[in-house]
Amino acid sequence: xxxxxxxxxxxxxxxxxxxxxxxxxxxxxxxxxxxxxxxxxxxxxxxxxxxxxxxxxxxxxxxxxxxxxxxxxxxxxxxxxxxxxxxxxxxxxxxxxxxxxxxxxxxxxxxxxxxxxxxxxxxxxxxxxxxxxxxxxxxxxxxxxxxxxxxxxxxxxxxxxxxxxxxxxxxxxxxxxxxxxxxxxxxxxxxxxxxxxxxxxxxxxxxxxxxxxxxxxxxxxxxxxxxxxxxxxxxxxxxxxxxx
Ligand SMILES: O=C(O)CCC(=O)C(=O)O
Ligand SMILES: [Fe+2]
Numbered sequence: 001x002x003x004x005x006x007x008x009x010x011x012x013x014x015x016x017x018x019x020x021x022x023x024x025x026x027x028x029x030x031x032x033x034x035x036x037x038x039x040x041x042x043x044x045x046x047x048x049x050x051x052x053x054x055x056x057x058x059x060x061x062x063x064x065x066x067x068x069x070x071x072x073x074x075x076x077x078x079x080x081x082x083x084x085x086x087x088x089x090x091x092x093x094x095x096x097x098x099x100x101x102x103x104x105x106x107x108x109x110x111x112x113x114x115x116x117x118x119x120x121x122x123x124x125x126x127x128x129x130x131x132x133x134x135x136x137x138x139x140x141x142x143x144x145x146x147x148x149x150x151x152x153x154x155x156x157x158x159x160x161x162x163x164x165x166x167x168x169x170x171x172x173x174x175x176x177x178x179x180x181x182x183x184x185x186x187x188x189x190x191x192x193x194x195x196x197x198x199x200x201x202x203x204x205x206x207x208x209x210x211x212x213x214x215x216x217x218x219x220x221x222x223x224x225x226x227x228x229x230x231x232x233x234x235x236x237x238x239x240x241x242x243x244x
Contacts, residue, residue: 004156004175007182009033012094020191021101028162028196030102033188035094036143041187043085045145048210051077051114055208061115063241070231071172073121080112080212087112089143090214095189102191103139103218110138110215110223117153117209122202124172125156125232128194129225137162138225139216140192144184151204154181155190161197170232173199184211194226 009031010019024030058075060067067073080086089095090112099107117123129138156179158164168176176197182190192198203209217223227239237244 004179004181007031007180009182009185009188017097017101020098024102024191024193027159028193029157029159029198030191031182031188032098032191033185035098035189036089036092036187038187040085040088040092041145044089044143044212045186047080047083047085048114048145048212052116052208052210055116055118058116062236062238066236066241069234070124070126070236072123072126072231073117074123075116075118077114077116078111080114081214086114086212089212090141095141098191099139099141099216103216106219107139108217108219108223110217112212112214114210114212117200117203119203119206122153122173123200125167125170125174125176125197125199127167127197127230130166130195130228130230130235131222131225134163134165134195136221136225137218138194138221139218140190140194140213141216142190142192142211142213144186144188144190144211146186146210148184148209149205150181150183150201152184152207153200153203153209154183155198155200156181157192157196157198162193162195164197167197167230167232172232173201174232184209
């Protein structure tokens with residue numbers, strides 16, 4: 001894992017939209033930094049602190065069977081669009097401009113969730129969506145409000161894997177050929193195709209890793225596309241809480 005190359009985010013102000021679109025089409029992921037104003041990120045991070053005070057009493061995001069089977073342990077805070085300090089992370093001109101380019105004008109906007117992985121927890125390799133039509137995808141837009149070290153949990157991904165088909169079988173966190181790592185930092189935004197192979201490595205610190213995600217459903221794509229996900233050791237349908 002030590003020789004996994006690190007992805008350096010592109011700086012929003014120095015990157016043109018065509019490069020962003022080209023990178024997303026080629027890699028199935030784009031990471032941009034400094035899209036938002038510093039005080040917006042600071043305000044959102046205060047909300048993150050508030051949410052984290054409620055972490056202990058929060059249940060696991062998906063049932064125990066799912067968590068055990070796939071070794072994915074996350075907690076989610078949902079419906080955060082009612083908080084203006086979180087809403088502004090997604091409802092601003094630059095985020096809208098990039099979103100329109102990557103998923104098309106008129107895409108349906110989902111609600112805002114915050115995914116947290118604390119010590120010992122991660123998200124094993126997965127594809128967030130599966131469909132018989134390989135072109136269908138939902139766009140994850142993930143914003144980080146604080147700096148992390150690799151020990152907090154890196155985002156691993158395989159560039160171009162959104163075009164590869166099914167995630168190879170194996171152990172949940174087993175390294176994949178050509179994997180790249182991104183260590184999240186404050187004011188970084190990840191635009192991630194739901195078919196791209198990705199993983200959040202286990203948090204080895206006492207500080208929870210928190211992020212905000214607002215998904216976008218391109219026109220003509222079923223809103224429930226992410227019901228069916230694929231992991232190294234099996235599949236899961238979140239609507240039935242069983243394999244498919
Ligand atoms: O938190 C991350 O880096 C990615 C989480 C993830 O798998 C997702 O949002 O689909
Ligand atoms: Fe994911």
